Each structure stands twice: as C-alpha cells, then as structure tokens.
Amino acid sequence: MTTLSERILGACAGEYVDRLVDRAFAHDGTGVLALEAFREMGRTVPAFPERISIFFDHLAPANNSQTATLQAELRDFAIECGLHFSDVGEGICHQLMSEGRALPGEIVVGADSHSCTAGAFGAFATGVGATDMAAIWAGGSTWFRVPETTAIQLEGSLTGAAEAKDLALTYVGRLGMDGATYRALEFTGEGASAIAMEGRLTLTNMAIEAGAKTGLFYADNITRRYLAEYGHDVTMQVPRDPDYAQEMVINLDDIVPVLSIPHRVDTIADVTDYEGTPLDQVFVGTCTNGRYSDIERFAALIRGKKVKTRTIVVPASRDVLLRAGRTGVLTDLIEAGCIVGPPGCGPCLGMHMGVLGEGEVALSTANRNFRNRMGVGAEYYLGSVATAAASALAGGICAPEVP
Amino acid sequence: MEGTGHAVCLGPDIDTDIIIAGRYLRTKDRSVWAEHVLEDLDPALAPRLRGAVIVAGRNMGCGSSREQAPVALKEAGVLAVIAPSFARIFFRNAINVGLPVIECDGVPCTAGEPVAFSLDEGWVKAGGVRYNARPLSVRMQEILDAGGLVNYWRAKE
Known part of the structure; x- marks a missing residue:
C-alpha cells in the first residue's frame, strides 16, 4: 500500500509528477536570487500570491548596508505583490510555517534545505533552490520524483535526560549523511505517537541531514490539538500498511544524550x-x-x-x-x-x-x-x-x- | 551535450557551505562566488577550475540549498561535475543553472588528467575507460538542454 508521500503526491514511488504547491516560501538568503531569476523569466507578478510567503530570518536585522539594500528590494516586491511577508524580528521561516501555516496533506516547498520541518504535520514538505522557487512563483507548480520511503519505527519512550534532539542525532548517525538521499522518512510506531509536536519538528527538521527529501509524521490527535490553537480543524491521517523501501527500528528507551x-x-x-x-x-x-x-x-x-x-x-x-x-x-x-x-x-x-x-x-x-x-x-x-x-x-x- | 576537461578530484560529502561560504552570500555579484569557490577546502583551487571536470565522491553538494554553490562552480569555469551520488537539492540546482551533473559510479580521478563526458550518450571516459552514467529524467534533460530553468521558462512562454 501507499506511503504518506505517495498519498499526498498521488503517484507511486519512482514516478515523476507535476503538482501545484499549496505553500511556497523563501527567506532573505534565497529570496533575493529567486527574485532575480523570476524577473529573468520575464515575470512581474506571481501566479498565486496568496500561497507565497517571504520570511526575513537569515540576516535579521540586517548586518550591514549591503544586506539591507538587498533586503529592501525583496521587501518591496513582497509587499507590492501582496505576498505574506514576515519582516526582520518575526522569526525563522520554519518556525513561522509551523505556527499554523502548514497543514496535513499539503505540498509545502521552501527555498531552504530545512523546509522538510513542516513534514511533522503530515505535509509533504521539501526544500528547493532559488530558481526552482522562482518557477513556482511564476506558474504555481513544480516537478517531483515521488520518493521511496525509509520508515523509522519508534518503540518505547524517551527516558532520563534524553530529548527528541538526541533521537534526531542518533537516527542521522545510524543512517549517515546520505543514508536517505532521494528518499522520504516516515516516523511511525507507538513511540512516534507519544512525541510532542515540538519534538516532532526537531525530528523532521533533521531529515535533510541524512539526505532525505522530507520527513513525515502522520497527523494524529497531537497534531489536531496543536493546530487547533492556530484555528485549524484538521483531519487525522492513518497509515495504510505502507510499502517501505527500508525500515529502521529505534527503541526510545535506548536513547541517551x-x-x-x-x-x-x-x-x-x-x-x-x-x-x-x-x-x-x-x-x-x-x-x-x-x-x-x-x-x-x-x-x-x-x-x-x-x-x-x-x-x-x-x-x-x-x-x-x-x-x-x-x-x-x-x-x-x-x-x-x-x-x-x-x-x-x-x-x-x-x-x-x-x-x-x-x-x-x-x-x-x-x-x-x-x-x-x-x-x-x-x-x-x-x-x-x-x-x-x-x-x-x-x-x-x-x-x-x-x- | 559533451565535453572534455582536466580532472579536479574532490572527496565525498562535499557540502555547499564548503563550496561557497555563508560570508560570501551577501551579494548578487557572481564573480565574488567564483573567486571564493571551494576556498575553505583549498584556497588555491579556484583558478584551476577553468575548463575542469570535477570528479567528486558520493553525496556531492550536501547541506544548504544555496544555489550560489553550483553557480560558483559554473562561473569559475567548471564544465561538469561527476559523482556516484548527489544531494538532491544541489542536483536540481545545478541543472537549473545549467551546470551538467552526471551520476556515474567508479570513475577514477587523477588530478589534471583528461576526463570526457557525453550527456547525450550517457558516458564518462577517464584513463582510457568508458563508464556508463545514469540518465537524467526527461524534464531535467530538457532544462539542461535549454541552458537552465530560466531559459527553459522563457522558451516555454
């Protein structure tokens, strides 16, 4: 049966698909180049401005006037085009996406490698570069190769001083820096259900450190309660006996700092x-x-x-x-x-x-x-x-x- | 697309921070990136990249999504990058900026020796031996043939 990535992208692992992107975002680091590419494409106005966010987080507030000048150009573009704009001081793009801007089942693409973070909500969330982002601004969609999935099955519960971060470092260590390249990670098992939303975000955030395209949790009651605080009433996702390319079992009781x-x-x-x-x-x-x-x-x-x-x-x-x-x-x-x-x-x-x-x-x-x-x-x-x-x-x- | 260049050998897990450091990203001036490309790995490397074919180890281009990394390599004169595997964002970015990236196993690297490649026929030649490269997807080949994603889009309009 299908993995969560296959369900969201609507195709089988290995297939190439074009999909509309539900939420697209860039930050001051990548947005400047994306804007340049967007203009070189002959475009002035994005296809779906209501789906696009610009976050200023990398050099916030600006460290020198060169940065400030580059940021001013991107700020003007965001405001003129009616994009969701988050100025210096508001925070990190992935955190702000996780404050009610990414929902289960959505396709979320960010011009930043840690865009996989939003997969904690059961979204297909992944990172791209600046020119891919410019093309999404231009046409609203992008292409994906539907990934195979590595399941990280979590058993037991964290004990002592161990945190979700220790688990994140442990799984990256076991997979290696390219152990999940071109793949998605799915965090499953009873241990996964017990991890709080903020811990899940720590875990999906580091999926890219093993080369993964994204890391996902199935939306459950914890997801529902968390997103309800931001005014969203979301549907839970239940695994349908997915076919995994690889399975790794981690007993949370074994995790140490x-x-x-x-x-x-x-x-x-x-x-x-x-x-x-x-x-x-x-x-x-x-x-x-x-x-x-x-x-x-x-x-x-x-x-x-x-x-x-x-x-x-x-x-x-x-x-x-x-x-x-x-x-x-x-x-x-x-x-x-x-x-x-x-x-x-x-x-x-x-x-x-x-x-x-x-x-x-x-x-x-x-x-x-x-x-x-x-x-x-x-x-x-x-x-x-x-x-x-x-x-x-x-x-x-x-x-x-x-x- | 084909070409021949002198080999520049890199190890595995070359991250995009080491390709172009964060401290050089506060600009849109591509010549800055070309000047400082791979500086933290070897400060003398940048001038040797003109006309080069990089033969890297696995997981080439891991880490940050910064597109300045493949742009810096291209601006410095790199003809193509060959590796057994690439980090996926770097792979997409390279194609999008028109830098040929070739997935190919077992290519030996002797610095300065000629390495030839043909994307159309899907091979790499080094030390008199021909190695089969994994083909690009149809879309990626189209984007690369157009010279990158910007040109691909302009041609589509």
Whole structure:
C-alpha cells in the first residue's frame, strides 16, 4: 500500500509528477536570487500570491548596508505583490510555517534545505533552490520524483535526560549523511505517537541531514490539538500498511544524550565521552531547537545559577520571545548571564551575530556542524537543550543530569 | 551535450557551505562566488577550475540549498561535475543553472588528467575507460538542454 508521500503526491514511488504547491516560501538568503531569476523569466507578478510567503530570518536585522539594500528590494516586491511577508524580528521561516501555516496533506516547498520541518504535520514538505522557487512563483507548480520511503519505527519512550534532539542525532548517525538521499522518512510506531509536536519538528527538521527529501509524521490527535490553537480543524491521517523501501527500528528507551562531533553531523558520540571539553560559547536556538518548550526547558535548568561561558539564546519567533517574556523565562535567562538575540537564525549559518573565532569551540543546538560554517577555524558540537544547559553552567561539555 | 576537461578530484560529502561560504552570500555579484569557490577546502583551487571536470565522491553538494554553490562552480569555469551520488537539492540546482551533473559510479580521478563526458550518450571516459552514467529524467534533460530553468521558462512562454 501507499506511503504518506505517495498519498499526498498521488503517484507511486519512482514516478515523476507535476503538482501545484499549496505553500511556497523563501527567506532573505534565497529570496533575493529567486527574485532575480523570476524577473529573468520575464515575470512581474506571481501566479498565486496568496500561497507565497517571504520570511526575513537569515540576516535579521540586517548586518550591514549591503544586506539591507538587498533586503529592501525583496521587501518591496513582497509587499507590492501582496505576498505574506514576515519582516526582520518575526522569526525563522520554519518556525513561522509551523505556527499554523502548514497543514496535513499539503505540498509545502521552501527555498531552504530545512523546509522538510513542516513534514511533522503530515505535509509533504521539501526544500528547493532559488530558481526552482522562482518557477513556482511564476506558474504555481513544480516537478517531483515521488520518493521511496525509509520508515523509522519508534518503540518505547524517551527516558532520563534524553530529548527528541538526541533521537534526531542518533537516527542521522545510524543512517549517515546520505543514508536517505532521494528518499522520504516516515516516523511511525507507538513511540512516534507519544512525541510532542515540538519534538516532532526537531525530528523532521533533521531529515535533510541524512539526505532525505522530507520527513513525515502522520497527523494524529497531537497534531489536531496543536493546530487547533492556530484555528485549524484538521483531519487525522492513518497509515495504510505502507510499502517501505527500508525500515529502521529505534527503541526510545535506548536513547541517551549524544553529541554530533565536528565536522560531520553523522559522527555521533555519547556526551559523557567528551565531558570537560572547554567551551567558548553555547548557542541555543535555530529551526531545530529554538521553540518555546526548548527555551523554557533551558531556562528552567539554569534558573538561579550563572552560566560559565558565553551563552547566546535566540528564540525562533516573536511568539516564542513574547511567551518567554510573559512567563518570566526571559528574566531567568538574562539573570543567569545569557545573551538573548532577536528572533531569527542567529549565528547558525555563520553570517551574523554570534559567529565563532578561529580556534574557538562551541556547543550548539542547531542541525549542522560543517567545517567553518559557524565561524572560520572554529569547532562546534551539536547537542540537545539539556546538554546545552549543563554545559553552559559547567563552562565545558557536560552531560545533563537525569531530571 | 559533451565535453572534455582536466580532472579536479574532490572527496565525498562535499557540502555547499564548503563550496561557497555563508560570508560570501551577501551579494548578487557572481564573480565574488567564483573567486571564493571551494576556498575553505583549498584556497588555491579556484583558478584551476577553468575548463575542469570535477570528479567528486558520493553525496556531492550536501547541506544548504544555496544555489550560489553550483553557480560558483559554473562561473569559475567548471564544465561538469561527476559523482556516484548527489544531494538532491544541489542536483536540481545545478541543472537549473545549467551546470551538467552526471551520476556515474567508479570513475577514477587523477588530478589534471583528461576526463570526457557525453550527456547525450550517457558516458564518462577517464584513463582510457568508458563508464556508463545514469540518465537524467526527461524534464531535467530538457532544462539542461535549454541552458537552465530560466531559459527553459522563457522558451516555454
């Protein structure tokens, strides 16, 4: 029977199809090039402006006047064409898509590799480049090769200090950086049903790190409740005995706090193996772990104490920041000595505030630790929010205590 | 489409951050990308890419969706990129900007030696041996033949 990707795309794995895109988005990094290609295609107005979003998150607010000038051109285009426009300070595209802008069964395409994140809602969500996005603006559709699917069957439940992020790093480690290339991932099993929406978003976000086209959860009661908060009444999706190309079983009880070691995302080790490694910086945020529950958990772990290394916290959206302000979480962070940045991608891609210097070592809750990405000549480890909190307090890599 | 160039050898899992670093993306000036392409891997590599055929390891172009990566390679003068497998966004982007990418197993790489390719006939030749390449989909071949997705769209109108 059919996988969720096959159901949404309406064709069998291996087939090539053209499909209208329900939601298309670009950010300030890719949108500038997309606009150039769109104009070179001889176009001035997108075919379906109501389906298109532009988010300013990569260099937000602009780091210099060159960036500001490029952003101004894209901003003017978005406003003139009546697109959904999200300016600097609103947050990361994937977070804002997950705040009620992506729904089960939809085809969601973003000009960013982590667009697979929205697959957590049971959407077929995938990333493309700028010119593909320009063609979607021009005609509303794009082509897909319907992917084969690797099932990640989750059993049991997370225990101790382990988080969805540790599971994400673990599955990327098991698959390898190209273990799911050209494929979709489906997270299934009783263990999947128990993972909260924000944890699911962390898991689908990292599908691309194994090369996958997307990562999907079936929409269930958790999805329904989450999206109801944004005014959507959605239908649940039930697996129909899908034919998987590959199945991987992970027992959640076996998951422990892990790190991704510089400079490959798929090189995974227990946090305890690296305890005591001095850190110049801890960074909490991004489309992987910058959601409210992440920031709240981090704050709860450091509340009333002082961080011993430079610690940057960047909420994933204005809503996350606002909630953190209302609940006192923001005060906890500031009192503990953290630097709180404006909602956006922060230093993750090495273009803006908080980048690392040569020889510096950091721990980040992001999804990529490629050489030189977050700073030339720097090294950084990827880990969970709990590992980031324990490490910030210790001033070096430290395994989180079992709560 | 066919061609011959001197081989430039790259390893597996070359990510798009290493092809063109984030710090060079704050511009639309393509010459900046060509100048700094693969700089973090080997600062002396960019000038050697004119007329080159890159023979890379598996998972070529993984990571970020930045289209500046294939554009930088093309602007620097790369004729084609050959690898046993590509990250899918990079693969699409390369075709969309008119840079030939060829999926082909087992191609040996000796830096500076000639490598020939024919997309029409689906082969790569290196060290006197011919290797069969996996064909592009019909659509991707059409886009590449048009010189990229922008030209493909303009011709369609």
